[in-house]
Amino acid sequence: MGLEDKRKIFKYNEDDILEILSEYLAKENGFDTFQSKSIILGTPGKDLRLVSVISDVDDDDITKLNLEEIDKESVYNGTHSDLDDRFLFKDKNKK
Numbered sequence: 001m002g003l004e005d006k007r008k009i010f011k012y013n014e015d016d017i018l019e020i021l022s023e024y025l026a027k028e029n030g031f032d033t034f035q036s037k038s039i040i041l042g043t044p045g046k047d048l049r050l051v052s053v054i055s056d057v058d059d060d061d062i063t064k065l066n067l068e069e070i071d072k073e074s075v076y077n078g079t080h081s082d083l084d085d086r087f088l089f090k091d092k093n094k095k
Contacts, residue, residue, distance in 0.1 A: 031056040
């Protein structure tokens with residue numbers, strides 16, 4: 001059995017990525033049914049980030065939220081955003 005037989009290739013567009021991440025975040029936070037609004041901002045490899053708002057109630061106003069403004073006002077709160085610098089790889093060749 002070659003490596004090709006053990007590998008699966010995935011390629012997702014932006015809508016797929018947003019749906020997968022929103023569903024994951026909702027489940028992780030105990031929401032059975034939810035509404036969400038999400039956006040991917042930034043540049044890959046530099047400052048790529050997800051801004052997502054999830055509500056477990058019938059929240060029609062969620063569609064009116066300005067996610068770019070929320071991005072400006074919010075700090076990173078993901079599970080990897082607060083790792084100690086000792087655990088992060090630093091490329092010594094990157095300037």
